[in-house]
Amino acid sequence: MTKKVHLDHVHLLHLLKAMIRIRHFEAKCVELYQAQKILGFLHLYDGEEAVSVGVMEALTQDDAVIATYREHGQALARGVDPKCLMAEMMGKLNGCCRGRGGSMHFFDRARRFYGGNAIVGGGLPLALGVALADKMQRRSTVTACFFGEGAVDEGEFHETLNLAKLWRLPILFVCENNLYSMGMAVERAEADIDFVHKASGYRVAGEKVDGMDVVAVESAARNAIDRIRSENDPYFLECRTYRFRAHSMFDAQLYRSKDEVEAWRKKGPIVRFQTWLEANRLIKPEELAAIEEEVDKEIAAAVAFAEAGGLEPVSEVERFVTMEAVPS
Amino acid sequence: MNTPQANAAATRMTYREACKQALREALLSDSRVFLMGEDIGRYGGCYAVTKGLLEEFGEERIRDTPLSESAFVGAGVGAAMAGMRPIVEIMTVNFSLLALDQILNNAVTIPHMSGGQFAIPLVIRMATGGGRRVGAQHSRSLEGWYAHIPGLRVLTPATVEDARFMLKGALADPNPVIIFEHVMLYNMEGDLPSDMEKVDIAHAKLRRAGRDVSLITYGGSLFKALEAADALAAEGIDAEVIDLRVLRPLDTKTILDSVAKTRRCVIIDEGWRSGSISAEIGMRIAEEAFFELDAPLRRVCSREAPIPYAAHLEDACLPQVATIVAVARELVRPS
Structure with a gap:
């Protein structure tokens, strides 16, 4: 029951642009990190762009998203303003979280983006609650819950899948399997590396999808969401992908070979999709140039916005430790 | 009750x-x-x-x-x-x-x-x-x-x-x-x-007024402290009992007001002593009411061990009325 993605010209260019936006945004983040304008951890999504772009295409604005600490791609693909994200990376008051969260903790209430979460597996139980609240309030939404394969090691994965099935919650579980949890290779961490099989242990239906193929991801996500809505049940997608760069900026990558990384780079989601578009004459060189130029302009504007942003006064540091009211 | x-x-x-x-x-x-x-x-x-x-x-x-x-x-x-x-x-x-x-x-x-x-x-x-x-x-x-x-x-x-x-x-x-x-x-x-409809969730409460010593406690130890106050009263010692009710944010004012009045204080806490809420309360008194005190601060906490099953050992580990009485008495009438 594969659902065809409507592959018109506009949509194809839109997918490519969304992936290039993430890639270029992060390349700029690396520069700013080296210039010490971005501090702390910087977990790059380089190589995994097709997963968030493909999945977000299948969501509506009413749906909810829960992400991990490697969530630049999810936030951008969800439509969170790159300006607010860049300002957040630089710890500025005009950042999406006033500079309190940083790279690992983007939140955007208006887009139902319930956070980057830096505890592996920590977002999975939240997804249960968001989906449950929507269901109890008779909203016909889906909650997309992103997590890496490392989260499968955690008890929260198992508790959450079980409860999601038991309570028939509309959750799309998106396992971004990039083969390493930091330096731990998946086959060294999991006795069974068939994640769809694991999900089936909780009677959650699922499938594997090539996470380096944006069209395949979008198609799988659309089918999954149709199924979630029609069958009133959670669904599990394993997106097989690869992280081209280090885990964070403090990683010497002793756990994998350069050859392995190079081999995966050749299968990268952008190069592969772009090559396919070019081979099929679906994109003209000037269209590609225009995309790159527009994206780079957006990012330059984001950097300018962030640079111009002020700092939150230290006197405000205890603000929001307790809230005065529930925001509506 | x-x-x-x-x-x-x-x-x-x-x-x-x-x-x-x-x-x-x-x-x-x-x-x-x-x-x-x-x-x-x-x-x-x-x-x-x-x-x-x-x-x-x-x-x-x-x-x-x-x-x-x-x-x-x-x-x-x-x-x-x-x-x-x-x-x-x-x-x-x-x-x-x-x-x-x-x-x-x-x-x-x-x-x-x-x-x-x-x-x-x-x-x-x-x-x-x-x-x-x-x-x-x-x-x-x-x-x-x-x-x-x-x-x-x-x-x-x-x-x-x-x-x-x-x-x-x-x-x-x-x-x-x-x-x-x-x-x-x-x-x-x-x-x-019958006419009660709500309580506040911000303040400690005076459960028994007294002049000689403040017994500051909460939760399951409140009734031990009240029983201890009765026993102390029989000896002519007038103990005040403060029920913290809210451990965070802590109502420091009620604690300080009581200590300013009695000038002696025993904190009763079923938690372990080290790094406990009793330590926090004691430190706040030390910081803000040190010169009001006529005697050192005292605590009755759980013994620093996992709570054992055997009844005599469990009883020995938890704060008990007799201990509260003895500690309060020693503060008011040093031996």
């Missing part, structure tokens, strides 16, 4: 019944309220607090959960972020450690870390404390640990009126609130004034 003042127009009930009435009122008054927890539905709650609620409110609002503390507490956090008013029951504080990540890293952190975009109006109830001969893993008192955490409100109802009405205040709070119900209190009876 040794209620301070008898009230003619009052209803006598158990602490358990007061907890149940509070939950029932919450469910009736707000459709966003629902309950989640282990064995709260068909079983009726392991302390029978929720008995009958499933039949009255149905499975959607009275949700029996599997033994997945992290998942159902986290679900409470997520549901609170998305518009509901969940009340999560964790069977005992001992099991809350399995959900500590969700409480600390999500519930109390997200409002601040998101720059105020989200509040987490979540209430978590749990039983706490020792005295039931159930061994170390069911007898801990970790209220003080939770009181360490900015962003949480920590309530320790010790009377029927607080058991009945603190929940209402907790649900009106836009922040996560933990309510600790001491296991030895559920069967205790007290009088609930």
Whole structure:
């Protein structure tokens, strides 16, 4: 029951642009990190762009998203303003979280983006609650819950899948399997590396999808969401992908070979999709140039916005430790 | 229950019944309220607090959960972020450690870390404390640990009126609130004034006025402190008893006012002494009322060991009336 993605010209260019936006945004983040304008951890999504772009295409604005600490791609693909994200990376008051969260903790209430979460597996139980609240309030939404394969090691994965099935919650579980949890290779961490099989242990239906193929991801996500809505049940997608760069900026990558990384780079989601578009004459060189130029302009504007942003006064540091009211 | 003042127009009930009435009122008054927890539905709650609620409110609002503390507490956090008013029951504080990540890293952190975009109006109830001969893993008192955490409100109802009405205040709070119900209190009876509709969840309360020494305590130790005060009165020592009620934010003023009056203070805390809420209270007194004191600060805490099963050992570990009396007496009339 594969659902065809409507592959018109506009949509194809839109997918490519969304992936290039993430890639270029992060390349700029690396520069700013080296210039010490971005501090702390910087977990790059380089190589995994097709997963968030493909999945977000299948969501509506009413749906909810829960992400991990490697969530630049999810936030951008969800439509969170790159300006607010860049300002957040630089710890500025005009950042999406006033500079309190940083790279690992983007939140955007208006887009139902319930956070980057830096505890592996920590977002999975939240997804249960968001989906449950929507269901109890008779909203016909889906909650997309992103997590890496490392989260499968955690008890929260198992508790959450079980409860999601038991309570028939509309959750799309998106396992971004990039083969390493930091330096731990998946086959060294999991006795069974068939994640769809694991999900089936909780009677959650699922499938594997090539996470380096944006069209395949979008198609799988659309089918999954149709199924979630029609069958009133959670669904599990394993997106097989690869992280081209280090885990964070403090990683010497002793756990994998350069050859392995190079081999995966050749299968990268952008190069592969772009090559396919070019081979099929679906994109003209000037269209590609225009995309790159527009994206780079957006990012330059984001950097300018962030640079111009002020700092939150230290006197405000205890603000929001307790809230005065529930925001509506 | 040794209620301070008898009230003619009052209803006598158990602490358990007061907890149940509070939950029932919450469910009736707000459709966003629902309950989640282990064995709260068909079983009726392991302390029978929720008995009958499933039949009255149905499975959607009275949700029996599997033994997945992290998942159902986290679900409470997520549901609170998305518009509901969940009340999560964790069977005992001992099991809350399995959900500590969700409480600390999500519930109390997200409002601040998101720059105020989200509040987490979540209430978590749990039983706490020792005295039931159930061994170390069911007898801990970790209220003080939770009181360490900015962003949480920590309530320790010790009377029927607080058991009945603190929940209402907790649900009106836009922040996560933990309510600790001491296991030895559920069967205790007290009088609930008929005209009472609410209690505050911000202040400590004077439970017995006295001039000679302040006994500062909370939760399951309140009635030990009141009993100790009776015993001290028989010896001519007039003890004041302060029920903290709220461990975070701590009502320092009521503590300092009492100590300024009595000039002597014993803190009774079922938690372990080191790094405890009693240590915090003592330090606040030392910082702000040092020159009011006529005697050193004293504490009666649990012995620094896991609570043993054997009755004589458990009794030796927990704060007891005789110890409170002896420590207070020594402060007032040094030997």
